[in-house]
Every structure is written in structure tokens, then in C-alpha cells.
Amino acid sequence: MRIAFLNPSGTIGGAERCLLDLLRGIREFEPDWELHVVVSSNGELAGELAKLGVPCTIVQFPSALSQLGDAGSRGWSARMRVAARAALATPSILRYAARISQFLVNYKPEVVHTNGLKMHAIGALAKPAGSVLVWHIHDFTSSRPVMARVLRFLSPRCALCIANSRSVGDDSRATFGSRLSIRTIMNGVDLLSFRPDGVKLDLDGMFGVVRSGSAPVRIGLVATMAPWKGHSVFLRAIALIDRSIPIAAYIIGGPIYATGTEQEKLERLKGIAASLGILDRVFFTGHIQDVPSAMRALDVIVHASTLPEPFGLVIIEAMATGRPVIVSPLGGAAEIVAEGSFALRAEPGDPTSLAHQMTLLALDGQLRQAMGEAGRSEAERKFGSLRLSKEFIQAYATIRPTRS
Amino acid sequence: MLAEGWPSMDLFLEMLTRELPKADSSIDVDSIRLPLKKRLGRVSGNAIGSATDRLLARHLDYPRAVRRRTPPADVYHVLDHTYAASINSLGDSNTVVTCHDLDAFEVLYSQTTFAEHVLAYFARITLRGLKSATHVVCDSATIQREIVSRGWVESASTSLMPAGIHPACTVVPSDAADRTAESLLGPATGPEILHVSSTIPRKRIDTVVRSFASVLGDRPDARLIRVGGPFTESQARMVSELGLEKSITVLPFLDRATLAAVYRRATLVILPSEREGFGLPVIEAMACGTAALVSDIEVLREVGESAVSYAPVGDDDAWATAVLGMLDEHDNQPQRWSKRIAVGITHARQYSWSEHARQLSQLYHSLAAH
Secondary structure, eight states: OEEEEEESOSSOOHHHHHHHHHHHHHHHHOTTOEEEEEESSOSHHHHHHHHHTOOEEEOOOOHHHHTOOOTTOOSHHHHHHHHHHHHHHHHHHHHHHHHHHHHHHHHOOSEEEEESHHHHHHHHHHOOTTOEEEEEEOSOGGGSHHHHHHHHHHGGGOSEEEESSHHHHHHHHHHHGGGSOEEEOOOOBOTTTSOSSSOOOOHHHHTTOOOSSSOOEEEEEEOOSOGGGOHHHHHHHHHHSOTTSOEEEEEEOOOOOOOGGGOOOHHHHHHHHHHTTOTTTEEEEEOOSOHHHHHHTOSEEEOOOSSOBSSOHHHHHHHHTTOOEEEOOOBHHHHHTSSSSSEEEOOTTOHHHHHHHHHHHHHOHHHHHHHHHHHHHHHHHHOBHHHHHHHHHHHHHHHOOOOO | OBOOSOHHHHHHHHHHHHHHHHHOTTOOOOOBOOOOOOSHHHHHOSHHHHHHHHHHIIIIIHHHHHHHOSSOOSEEEESSGGGGGGGTTOTTSEEEEEEOOSGGGGGGGOOOSHHHHHHHHHHHHHHHHHHHOSEEEESSHHHHHHHHHTTSSOGGGEEEOOOOOOTTOSSSOOHHHHHHHHHHHOSOOSOEEEEESOOOGGGOHHHHHHHHHHHHHHOTTOEEEEESSOOOHHHHHHHHHTTOGGGEEEEOOOOHHHHHHHHHHOSEEEEOOSOOSSOHHHHHHHHTTOEEEEEOOHHHHHHHGGGSEEEOTTOHHHHHHHHHHHHHHHHHOHHHHHHHHHHHHHHHTTOOHHHHHHHHHHHHHHHHHO
């Protein structure tokens, strides 16, 4: 089997971590399969692919395409603006699709696997005859009204849509209708990298903090800097925690997308922290490549997204790392924490509710430990990345084209 | 091990059957739990008939089942003192009785009606069983002190082993249980004040109802949830006279997972009883991350310590004031409220069934060795 993967980002976010897990698993179970990844920009993803021994080609997104985004564009005027920008970008999109097509024609993959809405569209345009297209959907397509129309139009060219949660699967069904075959494969986590014991990021050293007494309870929000990840809710919750409770809060992560609307400006968050008077308790690490070591350095991991999460990878990563997690139960995040004793829940967008749960965990080491252990065993039972790879291998086999 | 079909006793049986083999694999647990034969209850269909059936079970059915059990056990443990008559015919066998409260023996001190004379007769037989037990286990030090000071058992023949917390009682939510709770109660629209108990007089349902009526004056969005079966006729009349029907929801006794979900969604658990053997709802509420307001009585001070708030028995105004104060703290002092809940969760952790089972297994071994 020969598979080409098209990924719309060179940096590593949730979808890329999932892709790396998938590739690692395929390498293990199907070592003879030929894999090749096309990424849209140079970055750490290329380095990680090299470590896995998976060849990678960088086909740079034109700037008109990389800055095109319609997330949350509600109302006719916003949609019209996005449509106009898309129309202007069409020539460069088509040129880009032609370059990808050229690559695919030469590579002759049996399966073209795309990540990200833009690459789903590019893949549909560029897919050569004799290949089948798999959309691995990590997002709620309905929240991208313009893109949803484009993908609905292109959906006959897709053989299989794989959604990373039931919520995303339901959303995809509502968007694409019954014409498209949709299957749910929940994301996985690399249980070896994300494990309870191992190297911990030296958070105090990073910020030059010298502590004389016992260490504080370290609470971290691990997320990209998109506004809907709830950074400001997290900061407001930290401000509500009683000063007598020894905590240190960390915002871990940086911007991943190039589109202006998707970036929460770091300076704005620091401004919020300053106005709340909590700069002494909150630390901003920026993007951290070694996420497992950052998670191990934390005592509590917070997921505070204010919109339904397509999946909520950070939750299963926290579980695998044996850390208790506070979850904003919307979308895929709610599916993960439906049962089990590893997560507390905070009302989405409600700092008081989040502060309450953080206080409980900050004051109770036994609860943290019990929840962490429960999370690890749940992750081992349900979310191992090898399970993900097996399900994908099975899915590819069912749609593999017959070649003479 | 003997137990009757009563929620708290079922809890003891369930947890000890689960935890004893873990504590000590050499212990082989066999339980005797008989279905209640409806002799008079079926004919008369009233409370007196049911009470008589229960009395006959305690004094006829269980003693017979224990006598007939073969081979004889190394240790017989009666999980509820009201069934202590079951061991009267066991002679020199090793017997343990868990004594939860002294309600069954109150009638010994005052009998005016014919029924009370009859009950006193049976209470004396029950007390003989308790006194003849090789060892008596108490949930609380208050009850332990009381049975020793009344000269019923020697201090050395008693142990203090508090009840534990069911694993379902946790601050961590469960979707299935939360859904069941929501199907019973609908969505939460305001503060929910929860009372979990039967309707017997010592539970002071009058205080629950009257103080809630005052609370509603200030907090019309408040709701009283009662778990433990319907009000008695007189209690229902009081509810009706005070016009509280729309603000009160009554649920039957619930399974532990659903009960835990009901605890979790409640703002406050109240327990205004004038007497309690232990006060299981107090530790269950704390374990579920819910604040508790309880009667200022010795046994509840012992169980709740500084992790709960107290109000004087029977002082309806004081209860209403305390409830309103706590609702205000919940709404307006989130930091203080969070610390209160955290203290409760930590405090509740000391009540552990595995520890209870560990102590029991040691007791069984020491008794069997003699």
C-alpha cells in the first residue's frame, strides 16, 4: 500500500500529533507500506517525520491560501468577505492544487489522506485517477460556512470521511449528508511518550524562580493560542483562587495558525493577567515542543475551551501522563469524560466554576493522585495510539482501489 | 453476616462483602439476607402490619435461619443491632453485633400504650442479644460511650469502626448517573437543598419543611429535594398548608450512583435530626463536594468536626438563617465556598470501607483464635 498524507501545517498541533501517532503505528504493523507526507510549510513536523523515517515534501502554501480562514464567520457580510477573499485567492489555490497533483501523479498513491479543511479541498482537486481520498476530519465543518459549501461540492471525490469524535462525525453528517461514508475513529495518544514518569520540564528554571519552601501546586492550560481555547477564562479563574492557596499557573502553547483571527495575542493575555493582578502567579511558556515533559511538570491540567471541542487531544494526553484534568465538557471533550473518575468538569466559560474545581484539586493531593491514576488506566484502555493505527489500517483496507 | 433490606444496611452488606475478601483473603463471607415475609402487611396493608412483619422477621425468621445454617460459622456478625435477637440461640459461638443507634431500645424507658408494652418485650429480647454478643462494633464514639455507660457491654468488648464512603460518592461526575438524576429532577434552575433520610420523627421533617418555607421568602428560586420516600400524612399536610408543593420534590431511596449525582448537583445538604447513629448523608455529601448543614448534636459534631456547619435542633428560624447564609456564601464568596468544599472532601476521606473491613478482619481473627 502506498499512502500520501497532505497536512496543512508544518508546526505541530493536535492534528499533527495524531498524524505522527498514526504513522508510527503503520510503521509498526505494516512496515512494507510506503508513506509520504506533504506539508505546507517547513517546521518541526518535518523534523519529527525524519525521526520516524517517513519521507516528507514541503510544498509551501501561497500566502493567499495560508491567510484564508472562515472560522466563526457568522452573518452574510462576514461570509461575503470570506467568499470574496476566496475568489481572489482562487488562482493561487488552483496553482497550488496543480503542484500537489503533479506530485501525486508521480508518486501514484493508492490512498490520499488529508488533514485540515484546506487540504481536504486541495486533495479533492488534486487526487489523481486510481487513488482514493480519505478526509480525516478534526474540525466542526459547520463552523466554517464557506468551507463547508466548498467541501460539500467536492465530497463526491472523497471515498471515506473519518471523524475524530462522534460529535465531529454527527456534524460532518449534517454538513455532507448521506452521500459521504463517515466513520468515527477516536484520536489516540502515544502512551510511551505521554507517561507519568519521565523528564519534567524545569518550569521554575525557565522563569528564574528560586523557591525556598515547598513547591506550589502547578496548574497549566495546555493549548494553542486560539481565543476559543479559554485562556482568558483560565486567567480569570486563577484570579478567583484564594491567595492563601499555594499555586502557580502556566499558559503553555503558542499560536499555530497564520490567520489573524485565530491568534490570541500573547500581549493581550499578559495585559489581562496584569489587570487581574496575577502576574506573580501566572507564567507564559510560549510554544513547547516537548509537551509530555511540560505536562509531567504540572500537577493539574486544565482544558477550558469555550466552544465545542472537535476532540480534545490535550485531555487524553493529560490522562496518559497520569495528571488530573479539569474539562470544559463540550463536543468531543464531553465524550472523553462521559464516564470515569479522572476528570472534573467546569462550566464552559465560567471562571468561578473553574476556580472552584482548581481549588479542590490544589488542596487535595490524594484526589489529584487518584484521578491521575484513573486517567492513565483509562488512557491505556481506550486511547492508545496503536488502537488508532489499527483502526485506520482497517479503514484503508476497506476502500483500497483494485489495480490491474 | 446478617443484614436486613434497608438502604443503609444494604450498604454495609454490599461494602463488606466487597472489601472483606480484599482485606483478608482467608475470610470467607456468607450472608443471610431474607426477603421480608408479608404476613400481616399483606392483610392489613398499613404501617402497623409492616412493622409487625419486620418484628416477626427479626425474632422468628432470622434466628431460625441462623440456627439452621450449616456448617456453623467461625464468627456470626449481625450488621444491624435490631436483629441482635438472631444470636440468642447461638450459645458459645463468636458473635459480633454492629450497633448503629439506640432507637430500638428507647421504648424500654417509657411504656404507656399496649403496643409499647409489646415492643418493650421484643426490645428486651433484642437487648439480650446485644448484651450476649462477644463483641459490639459501633459507628460512632457517641453510641459506643452510651452502650458502655448504660452497662450493656464492657468497654473492652466494643470497637469504634465508622462507616465508609461508597465509591460512587465522589466529586468526579458520571454522565450516566447525572442523566438519571436529571431525568428525576429536571434541570437545576436555582439552589437545591437536599435532605436524605426516612420520615421518622427523629429526622425532624418539621424543621426541614418550616425552615424551607422561610428560605423561600428570601430565595424563591430555591428548591427542596427530599430523598427517602414520601412524607407522612401530617408532614404532607404541613407542606400543603405552607404552600410549598411546587418547590419540593420527593424522591424514593435511590441507588448509590444516582444518589451521588443528586448530592453533586445540590448546593447544600441539610440534616436537622434530633438523634443520629452516625449521619451517613453528612460524609456522603462531603465526599461528593457538597456543603452540609447539620444538627448541633454530639454524634454529628464527632462525624462532621469543623468540615460542616451546625444549627440548633428544632430552631426553625436558626436553620433558615443558616441556610440563607450558606446560599449567600455560595453565590458571593466563591473563594470561601471552594475552601469549605475542599475541606469537606479531605475530611470525608478518613471514612473508608477498606479500613473498616481491615479492622473487622482483625477482630474476626482475634475472636476465632479464642
